[in-house]
Amino acid sequence: LLPSGEIAQPIPAFTDGSLGEGFFDTVLDKDGYWRRMIYMNLTRDGYVYFSLPMATVEIYEDFPENQRTLDDPNALGWGLHKLPFPDMLINYSGPDSSYPSISYYKILENDFDPSLIKGKIILVGNTHRLGKDFFSVPTDKRMSGLEVHANAIASILDDRFIRTLSLRTLNILILVAGLAGGIILFLRKPELRTNIILMATGSGVIILSSWYFFVSQFVWVDLVPLLLAFLLNIIIATAYHWQISRQREKEIRGLFGHYVSRNVVDAILSENIQVKLDGHRTEVTILFSDIRGFTPISEALAPAELGQLLNLYFDEMIAAVFKYDGTLDKLMGDAVMAFFGSPLEVTDHQRQACKCAQDMIQRLEKLNLSGKLPPGVTIKIGIGLHTGEAIVGNLGSSEFADYTVIGDTVNLASRIEGLNKRYATTIIISEDTYQYVKGDYLYRELDTVRVKGKEEPKRIYEMMLENSSVNKLLVELYEEALQLYRDKQWDEAITCLQQILDDIGNDGPSQRLIKECQRLVSQAEDENWSSITTLDEK
Known part of the structure; x- marks a missing residue:
């Protein structure tokens, strides 16, 4: 390091016969990047040295010394070029090695194409990767100092000067950016x-x-002040509206929070629905669940114990519904009814409902193992899901209203839940739900059913609780047997189903289908037989 005002001269071997000289000081910004070139250095004895790129351009263009204009406060005249003042931002052509290089040994051995350097400015220096003369620049993390000077020379020769905005212009842009951010x-x-x-x-x-x-x-x-002005105004505006919305939320919850669910209040606050009594038709996914064998449980427990059991059970089930943005419609004895897709309109309400069903089973397993239930009591449930259009709205009277869902979709969902008893399953979904979620979990097609009051049959699917290799084999064998059943190959179906019972173990749907196949084998074939199961009971 040299004291200020002193210059380290090159060795005589370089200065003898040279056409000029220039300094090659590096000027790094605070972040360590080399972006700019200074023009002059003044020695203690008053001699002015110009930078290597400027000296090189002067020799290359061979302009007289009187074409140097050093007293203009707006620009520095250098031959035919007007350089920005007080320094120059280097306009880099690209990353490292954007300019061609030739190894020095090839020059010594005359092993190169002379046309590559004809009429060109040649810079000689160390560009080896193991060298220390490398710097971070805007276009590359690592560029040789020699190529930095090449970029500076090219910026001058091509008049590719990077101009900066005046302080007045920058302040106007900051004001505009701030106003744009405050438009919210x-x-x-x-x-x-x-x-x-x-x-x-x-x-x-x-x-x-x-x-x-x-x-x-x-x-x-300069992006930083513009972005700060823009984003800061948006943040201030957001904070202002957040305060206003908090006041409105307090008012809405005071008016409606006592007779509708939290989700309904949230929907009103977000203005997704109108506060009105009449409903609207929309697609939703309905979930029904109830406790299996609840009557014997209720008869065996004292009222206080039964109440405690139901409270524990409903706490977990309702938590699962709310976790997946469902709306709790009602509790009916030991049954839970919820729906997804309204008032919070989501495109994947089918998937949310299926996640909720899985979560219900997982929560129930933990509750059964928690030791909180009365001794000897284990809760098992059945869940049914169906997707379709229904009437949803704040339905009731001027004295009392309830945000609920009605229609055939609700009735069908309830009947699908009831099928768990018939097929000895835990979760059954309709084909209308299955078509949206078939890639999310492992499912088994159980049957095609026609419920009472409906002409159109529906395929129903069991949602398997585990996506294990055993369950995958179970699904494969069962669906093979189901197809044999539909093709009236009942003996072959029985063989396939028996393999499930022998190799995998107890399986309710397989046992039911075996009995049905055995019944069909034992009686005369009915030409009008259909594989569709018609349910006469509701």
Whole structure:
């Protein structure tokens, strides 16, 4: 390191016969990147040295010394070029090695194509990767100092100067960016999603505009103050509207929180639904569940014990419904009815309902093992899911209203849940739900049923509780047997189903189908027989 004002001269072997000289000091920004070139260095004795790129351009273009203009406060005249003042941002052509290089030994051995250097400026220096003369630049993490000078020379020769905005222009842009960020204050229904879109869009416009001006006009715009002004105003506006929404939430919960579920209140607050008594038709997924063998349990327990058991049970089931954005419709004895897709409109309500069903079973298993239930009591449930259109709304009178769902979809969901008893299963879903979630879990097609009051049959599927290799084999064998059953090959179906019982173990649907096949084998064939199971009971 040299004291200020002193210059380290090159050795005589380099200066003898040279056409000029220039300094090659490095000027790094605070982040360690080399972005700019200084023009001059003044020695203690008053001698002015120019930078190596400037000296090189002067020799290359061979302009007289009187074409140096050093007293212009706006630009530095250098031959036919007007350099930005007080220093120059280097306009890099690309990453490292954008300019061709030739190993020095090839020059010594004359092993190169002379046309590569004819009429070109040649810089000689160390570019070996193991060398220390490497710097971080905007276009590369590692570029040789020699190539930095090459980029600076090219910037001058091609007049590709990067200009910066004046302080006045920058302040105007900061003001505009701040006003653009504050526009959310004037939106009638600002939402978090709107804020995020505005932030992303506005930031993108600022960044892309800056990039455009840099690429097309070589104008460098300082992004940091623009983005800070824009984002800070959005944050302030968001905080303002958050305070307003909190006040409104308090009012709404005071008015409606006592007679509708939390989800309904949240929907009202987010303005997804109108506060009205009449309903609307929409697609939802209905979930029904109830406790298997509840009557013997209720008869064996004292009222206080039964009440405690139901409270523990409903706590877990309701938590699962709310976890997956479901709406608790009602509790009926030991049964739970919930629906998904309204008032919170989601495109994957079928998937949310299936996740809820799985979560219910998992929570129930933990409750059974928790030791909180009365001695000897184990709770088992059946769950049914069906997707379809229904009437959803705040239905009731002016004195009392309940956010609920009605229609054939509800009735069918209830009957599908009841089929768990017939097939000895835990979770059954309709084909209308299955078509949306068939890739999410392991399912087994159980049957095709026609419920009472409906002409159109529905395929029903069991949602397997585990996606294990044993269950995959079970599904494969059962569905093979089901197809044999539908093809009237009942003996072959029995053989396939018996393999399930022998190799895998007890399986309710297989036992039921074996009995049905045995019944068909034992009686005369009916030409009008159909594989569709018709259910006469509700």
